[in-house]
Amino acid sequence: MSKKKKTVSMVVFAVILVGLLVGIILTKPHHEEPIREVMKDAVLHESAKVDLFGLATVNPGLISAYTVTAVFFIFALIVRIFVIPRFKIMPGKFQMLLEKAVGMFEDLAVSNSPHRNKFLGAYVFTAGAYIFIGTVFELFGFQVPTTTGGVIALPAPLADINGAISMGVMSYSVIMSGGIAGNKGKGILLTLKDFSLPISMSFRLFGALLSGALVTELVYYYMAVSFVIPVFVGVMFTMLHALIQAYVLTMLTALFYGEVSEPPHKKEKKSKRNRNDNLNPEVE
Amino acid sequence: MPLNIDIQQILLHMFNFVLLFGISYFLLYNPVKKFMDDRKKYYEDMDAEAKENLKQAEELKASYEAKISGSDAEIEKRHDEIISEAYKRRDAMLEHAHKEADEIVDKAKKEGDYARKKSVENAKAEIEAYVTRAAEKIVSGEDPYESFAESPKSEES
Numbered sequence: 001m002s003k004k005k006k007t008v009s010m011v012v013f014a015v016i017l018v019g020l021l022v023g024i025i026l027t028k029p030h031h032e033e034p035i036r037e038v039m040k041d042a043v044l045h046e047s048a049k050v051d052l053f054g055l056a057t058v059n060p061g062l063i064s065a066y067t068v069t070a071v072f073f074i075f076a077l078i079v080r081i082f083v084i085p086r087f088k089i090m091p092g093k094f095q096m097l098l099e100k101a102v103g104m105f106e107d108l109a110v111s112n113s114p115h116r117n118k119f120l121g122a123y124v125f126t127a128g129a130y131i132f133i134g135t136v137f138e139l140f141g142f143q144v145p146t147t148t149g150g151v152i153a154l155p156a157p158l159a160d161i162n163g164a165i166s167m168g169v170m171s172y173s174v175i176m177s178g179g180i181a182g183n184k185g186k187g188i189l190l191t192l193k194d195f196s197l198p199i200s201m202s203f204r205l206f207g208a209l210l211s212g213a214l215v216t217e218l219v220y221y222y223m224a225v226s227f228v229i230p231v232f233v234g235v236m237f238t239m240l241h242a243l244i245q246a247y248v249l250t251m252l253t254a255l256f257y258g259e260v261s262e263p264p265h266k267k268e269k270k271s272k273r274n275r276n277d278n279l280n281p282e283v284e
Numbered sequence: 285m286p287l288n289i290d291i292q293q294i295l296l297h298m299f300n301f302v303l304l305f306g307i308s309y310f311l312l313y314n315p316v317k318k319f320m321d322d323r324k325k326y327y328e329d330m331d332a333e334a335k336e337n338l339k340q341a342e343e344l345k346a347s348y349e350a351k352i353s354g355s356d357a358e359i360e361k362r363h364d365e366i367i368s369e370a371y372k373r374r375d376a377m378l379e380h381a382h383k384e385a386d387e388i389v390d391k392a393k394k395e396g397d398y399a400r401k402k403s404v405e406n407a408k409a410e411i412e413a414y415v416t417r418a419a420e421k422i423v424s425g426e427d428p429y430e431s432f433a434e435s436p437k438s439e440e441s
Contacts, residue, residue, distance in 0.1 A: 062297060069303055069304045079311070080312065098316050166301060
């Protein structure tokens with residue numbers, strides 16, 4: 001190991017130690033509310049409400065959702081105006097990233113629903129991007145004022161049960177639209193067969209995303225070193241959920257969409273001669 | 285509602301997602317996909333063009349090979365014709381030469397016969413002349429031997 005590397009390692013080690021000591025001294029185990037209330041509030045957002053432009057009092061998850069959409073819109077607009085017109089046949093790094101993202105969801109749609117996938121590709125791309133960006137958005141910890149006068153860090157949009165339900169219901173609606181487009185009335189019946197799908201999709205999303213938040217809350221609540229460990233725990237849980245849930249929901253939607261929109265296969269009628277041949281194979 | 289489920293908020297989330305879908309589709313997904321499809325088509329066209337060019341080259345090669353093999357056969361045929369013609373001309377020349385030779389021999393034979401005949405006739409005439417002169421001298425009393433012996437000298441002088 002070179003001298004420079006040794007010095008850097010020593011400095012990093014010393015900073016961590018000092019940080020831990022400062023944290024231990026400064027963080028007193030004082031809790032204004034019991035853990036039960038903290039967890040309940042993280043799940044239900046009953047007490048911490050946010051005002052939506054004076055129109056309604058909503059959960060902070062909804063503010064997160066609109067913020068994510070606004071950020072996504074600005075990003076997409078910049079990309080559309082400045083990047084896409086400069087796309088090259090031999091792609092650069094950023095172009096490759098965009099193409100990879102679009103290609104990945106398009107492939108998912110094509111492989112699960114080979115006969116009808118144009119709309120599905122766009123939907124799973126949007127849903128995947130929304131879940132991933134929305135979940136990662138939680139890491140930034142943007143704070144907004146609550147109606148009670150306090151502040152709250154914006155959670156992931158889908159950690160709000162209303163957001164998760166809307167996502168599940170919309171995915172189910174998309175699946176049903178595929179069924180109607182592919183099989184008319186039979187498509188509706190095929191979709192209704194899996195009536196539990198919107199509930200399972202919604203609560204899977206909600207539970208998975210919430211679990212990360214709850215674990216982080218627990219770590220914050222109980223550990224004296226809560227200013228260091230949550231950085232790793234929170235990031236790890238959030239990133240994992242962002243990837244896993246984006247994949248799971250898009251994959252399930254594509255899978256069910258492909259299943260219900262698949263055109264029916266007509267069975268070939270066997271001729272009498274063939275049937276007789278099958279019954280008496282040794283006649284010939 | 286239980287679990288703080290709120291229909292209005294669900295609808296607000298849905299509105300947000302539909303908005304996001306529109307933004308995503310028109311600003312990102314569709315333009316990127318269109319570019320990818322265009323590039324794919326560009327390469328497919330290039331591939332098809334290359335295949336077409338290859339096919340044309342193969343056809344051209346086959347046609348040239350056919351032409352080359354055809355020209356070989358033609359050259360061989362022409363060669364055979366020339367050889368055959370040369371043989372014919374040689375045979376004709378030989379025949380003509382034989383004919384001419386036969387004619388020359390016949391003519392020589394005829395001329396030889398004629399010359400021999402002529403010389404025999406001349407010899408006969410000379411002998412007759414000598415005999416006549418000898419007879420005349422005998423009749424006139426001259427010595428026929430002397431006059432016979434002198435006659436060539438007089439002729440030579």
